[in-house]
Structures are given as C-alpha cells and as structure tokens.
Amino acid sequence: MFPKPRADLVPNTADFERLPLVKPTGFREYDARWLFPNEINLMGLNAVGLGMARVFDEYGVAKRIVVGHDYRWYSASVKQALMTGLLAGGFEVFDIGLALSPMAYFAQFELDVEGVAMVTASHNDNGWTGIKMGLARPLTFGPDEMGRLKEIVLSGDFAPSDGGRYHFLPDLAERYMKDLADRPRLKRPLKVVAACGNGTAGAFAPKVLEAVGCEVVPLDAELDHSFPRYNPNPEDMKMLHAIAEAVVANGADVGFGFDGDGDRCGVVDNEGHEIFADTVGVMLARDIAAIHKNPVFVADVKSTGLFATDPVLQEAGAKTLYWKTGHSYMKRYTFEQKALVGFEKSGHFFFQPPLGRGYDDGLVAALAVCDMLERAEGKTIADLRRALPKTYQSPTMSPHCDDEKKYGVVERVVADYEALAKNGGTVAGQKIRDLVTVNGVRVTLEDGTWGLVRASSNKPELVIVVESPVSEENKIAMFRDIEARLAAFPEVGDYNQKI
Known part of the structure; x- marks a missing residue:
C-alpha cells in the first residue's frame, strides 16, 4: 500500500526519502504549484499521479493522458515521478518530452487522448514546479476536480491498478509547429x-x-x-x-x-x-x-x-x-x-x-x-x-500574501467595499457605481474609474489592477485607496511593482 502523504517532512532526512511529502497549499484553484523539493518530493509526485487515476475513474474518463515538461532543470525529474504514479494508477501515458503547455493541449487533439498533465510552473520563479491538468479537451481542471484531487492525495485514498502503458513521442514538437504553420x-x-x-x-x-x-x-x-x-x-x-x-x-x-x-x-x-x-x-x-x-x-x-x-x-x-x-x-x-x-x-x-x-x-x-x-x-x-479611446491603465501589481491568508484578506476587503457602497460612501472623492464580486472585488466609480483586488490563483500574493477612462490622477487615486486599505493588514507584504 502506498503511504499516506505528509506535510511535515524535511529534506535530507530518512523519512523524506521513504515517504511522500505534499504541502496542501500546492493544490490551487485550477492547477498545482509547489516549491520543489521543500513542498513536494518525488514520492509526493507519485501520490499525485495515483490521485489523478482515482479522479479519472470517478469521472468515468478513460485513463489516457499526454504528459510533457518545461525547461526548468528539475522538470524532467518531476515528470518522471508523476508518470510513475500515473502508470501505477493504470494510465496509458503519452510522453511528448520537452514541450509548451499549448503543445500538450494540441497533442490531446492530435493523438485523440482524453487527459493532459503538463509539468510547468509557467512564469513562477525558479524553485517552483507545478502541473496543469485536464480530462476533457480543450478544458483544464477547475475547483471541483482540483478539490477532489486534493482530498484523494492528502487522505492517501488511492486505487493502484495494473495495465499502465508508456509511449514516447519524439516528433510531437515538429507536428505542433507544422500545424501552426499550415x-x-x-x-x-x-x-x-x-x-x-x-x-x-x-x-x-x-x-x-x-x-x-x-x-x-x-x-x-x-x-x-x-x-x-x-x-x-x-x-x-x-x-x-x-x-x-x-x-x-x-x-x-x-x-x-x-x-x-x-x-x-x-x-x-x-x-x-x-x-x-x-x-x-x-x-x-x-x-x-x-x-x-x-x-x-x-x-x-x-x-x-x-x-x-x-x-x-x-x-x-x-x-x-x-x-x-x-x-x-x-x-x-x-x-x-x-x-x-x-x-x-x-x-x-x-x-x-x-x-x-x-x-x-x-x-x-x-x-x-x-x-x-x-x-x-x-x-x-x-x-x-x-485609434482606441484613451484610458489610463496600470500594470498588474502583486503584494505578497501567504496562501493560507490571502483569501481571508480579500474577503475582508470585499466586505469593506460592499459596506461602503451600501452606505453611500466615497472612494477617491466619488461614489461607487458598481461592484463585481465574482473574483475578489472590482470597484467601479461614477466616472468609470475602477480598481480590482483579488487573490492570485497560483502564487502567494494578491493581484491589483486599476484603470481610469478620465485621467492618470484618477487612476492613481483609485490605487492609493486600495493600497491604504491593504496597508491595514500585516499579512500583506511587499509589492512586486507599483505605480
């Protein structure tokens, strides 16, 4: 029986080499991101592969999956460990080697394969690894699938199966590039x-x-x-x-x-x-x-x-x-x-x-x-x-906030702006015209100036964007309001960039 993953293992110990390490916060809203190897080890990746097999079984999807990896020095090792778990779970694995994420998605169509598991941390700093997963092309996992995968992996509720098969496809990159150029x-x-x-x-x-x-x-x-x-x-x-x-x-x-x-x-x-x-x-x-x-x-x-x-x-x-x-x-x-x-x-x-x-x-x-x-x-x-109407936009700005705390901070900011709008309060000297709360809060003022605060889905940070159709000054005033509110939270750290 494969051992139940733990979150408290330390590298360079005997337990780290013989037990799976999986930090729960690595399971994000729609993909997975961990610092490697401090938050997930190779046996932890075995566990993720086994967990994916259980998810595919529960959704009634054939266990056939495309797997690729990006160019980080450890990504090939991460992929190999993931594939070991996938094969132990009974998957037929189609390994496309070094790849872009869209190349892996293309391979699902090209090979008529249901699933995908792309090993990448995308734009995250070095040290991060991750997996973008899907079981119904062209879609990738959402919160339901990720939540169930997290439950299975952390509980160790695996169902190993015989019948795993491995295929390596050395020409998928050429097929992908030819398709784009056709x-x-x-x-x-x-x-x-x-x-x-x-x-x-x-x-x-x-x-x-x-x-x-x-x-x-x-x-x-x-x-x-x-x-x-x-x-x-x-x-x-x-x-x-x-x-x-x-x-x-x-x-x-x-x-x-x-x-x-x-x-x-x-x-x-x-x-x-x-x-x-x-x-x-x-x-x-x-x-x-x-x-x-x-x-x-x-x-x-x-x-x-x-x-x-x-x-x-x-x-x-x-x-x-x-x-x-x-x-x-x-x-x-x-x-x-x-x-x-x-x-x-x-x-x-x-x-x-x-x-x-x-x-x-x-x-x-x-x-x-x-x-x-x-x-x-x-x-x-x-x-x-x-030729477009003039607007004044900010880049995406991201202050640090731990994964365990960021959603709580955003909930309190949302509640703060909701109360302000209900009571007729002002932001940057204007009343609030509209609030959109499907993903954090997007606050729109009377003149169309707006600001967004949300939790990042894949990094320990918040996300802030502001824009004004009127002036640079109104854009900055909207940001200053958000900045001041976030400054009240000791959980919020330094920004990656600011206006």
Whole structure:
C-alpha cells in the first residue's frame, strides 16, 4: 500500500526519502504549484499521479493522458515521478518530452487522448514546479476536480491498478509547429521581436514565426533555466522594457513576449510602447468583429472597460461578458458561452473554432496579431493602439500574501467595499457605481474609474489592477485607496511593482 502523504517532512532526512511529502497549499484553484523539493518530493509526485487515476475513474474518463515538461532543470525529474504514479494508477501515458503547455493541449487533439498533465510552473520563479491538468479537451481542471484531487492525495485514498502503458513521442514538437504553420504565408513583410525570457518558448516560437513569413529577431531565446535576465513573464515590466528596446533598436513592426510555458503572449508596438494584453484584446476584437457578425467575447475581471464601452465594438454588435480571472475559468466560460475569443489581461487568449481549438496558446495569439496587421491596410500597430479611446491603465501589481491568508484578506476587503457602497460612501472623492464580486472585488466609480483586488490563483500574493477612462490622477487615486486599505493588514507584504 502506498503511504499516506505528509506535510511535515524535511529534506535530507530518512523519512523524506521513504515517504511522500505534499504541502496542501500546492493544490490551487485550477492547477498545482509547489516549491520543489521543500513542498513536494518525488514520492509526493507519485501520490499525485495515483490521485489523478482515482479522479479519472470517478469521472468515468478513460485513463489516457499526454504528459510533457518545461525547461526548468528539475522538470524532467518531476515528470518522471508523476508518470510513475500515473502508470501505477493504470494510465496509458503519452510522453511528448520537452514541450509548451499549448503543445500538450494540441497533442490531446492530435493523438485523440482524453487527459493532459503538463509539468510547468509557467512564469513562477525558479524553485517552483507545478502541473496543469485536464480530462476533457480543450478544458483544464477547475475547483471541483482540483478539490477532489486534493482530498484523494492528502487522505492517501488511492486505487493502484495494473495495465499502465508508456509511449514516447519524439516528433510531437515538429507536428505542433507544422500545424501552426499550415496556413497562408503573410503577404505583408513583418519584422518581429520574439522574446522568450530564456524559457521553453525559445525552442519553438522563433521557428513558427519564421515559417509563416516573419523576419524574426530572437531575444533571450537561448534556453537557460536560471532565467539570467528576468522571469519569462509578459506582464513583468522588465521583460516588456527589454522587448521595447529591441523593437526600437531593430526597427521591428511588433514585439512579442512569451511566458515560460508558451501559453501567454505580451505585445510591444513598433514605437516601443508596451501594450497591456487586455488592450491588445480590444484591438483584436475590433479586427475580428469586422469579419464575424455580432461576435461574443469574454474578458476577465482584470481587463479594461473598453470591451464594454468601445464605440467600434458597439457598432459591430459585439457583446463582451466579464468573468473570473484564471486560465481554467476563462477557458471553460469561453467554451460554455460559445464565444469566439476569451481575453485575459495576463496574456492568455482563448480562440475558439473556427479561429482555434479553444485552449490558450501564445503563438496562436501572436499569429492573430500578425493577421490583424496584414488586414490593417498599411497601418502600424501603434496606429491601431492610438485609434482606441484613451484610458489610463496600470500594470498588474502583486503584494505578497501567504496562501493560507490571502483569501481571508480579500474577503475582508470585499466586505469593506460592499459596506461602503451600501452606505453611500466615497472612494477617491466619488461614489461607487458598481461592484463585481465574482473574483475578489472590482470597484467601479461614477466616472468609470475602477480598481480590482483579488487573490492570485497560483502564487502567494494578491493581484491589483486599476484603470481610469478620465485621467492618470484618477487612476492613481483609485490605487492609493486600495493600497491604504491593504496597508491595514500585516499579512500583506511587499509589492512586486507599483505605480
């Protein structure tokens, strides 16, 4: 019988080598993230694989699963330990080797396989590992599946099974890149910067962009799991500034930034201006709405209000629904609503048929931007940016808050703003016009200025975004109100970046 996992094991001890370590907080809302090996050891990963077998059995899904890993130095070991548990649980495992997350999702369709387990910590700092899981393409686990997996693993309620089989597919990367490039070549000559932050996308993104006809300037495309310059995170201003410098220095038409597992894309225009991904989403929505009549889009609650107020989208009959932040939430809701595209401020874009297969792929998003530029009749991406109504946006800001405490802090902030709205109080000198509480709280003031506070789904931190359609001063005033409220909580620590 496989031993019950524990949360109190210490590395470099006998128990650490003979018992599974699994910290409960590693089970997030829709995927898993742990510090390795201090929060999960290799036997703990065996336990996760065994637990996934039980989940698939309970959902009545065939135990066939695609498994891949990103370029962190320990990811291959993590994957091997996970696969040991999957095989012991009776899975037929299809190992695609080094991969991007969207490559693993593509493999589910390409191989006609039900499940996926992609070993990646995405843009998290070195030392983190994680798993993005699914049992019904193109969707990934939500809170129900993750909650049940957590119960099974922590209780040790496994059901080992014979019949596990292993297949290694050495050519899946080539099949994935060929699929992306199986389209008309671009007629408009585009020079693009492809920034990969020394993450896994460096092995694939420049090749795909070249194959569709782009002149590619690679930036930090050499694989280096120490991430020597910055984390591969297209929301990180360090990465965006590096892309901007490369775009200007090379006279590029656009710069793309890909995160560590390639499912997100950031954009810098030809003048070196960083364009937040939700604004890129509005530009893409305009382009798509000119082709597809009365389209439905989904945007996450971190995203700009322009999706609802842009006159071009209104004239085209476009409808945008706002939903919870998080790749699994957005993927599922976009699928359920039969929306053409889901846009998330972090750079996850979900293109549904006929534009895509429904999962998030940073390269599909980059190709959509290239297609938009080809249809723009000679306009630059800076021209398209300037054509949007002016708003004043912040980057995503994240103060540290322990996983065990962050949801409690957000609940109290939500209650505080709800009481303020009920009693007619003001924020930054204005009354509250609207509150959205599907994911933390999005507070909208009388002039349309808004601020969001939520708990991060995959890191020990909070998430703050603010925007004003009126002025930089109102944007900052909204942030100062949030900042002051959070300062009252000793649980809230330093910010990763501030305005």
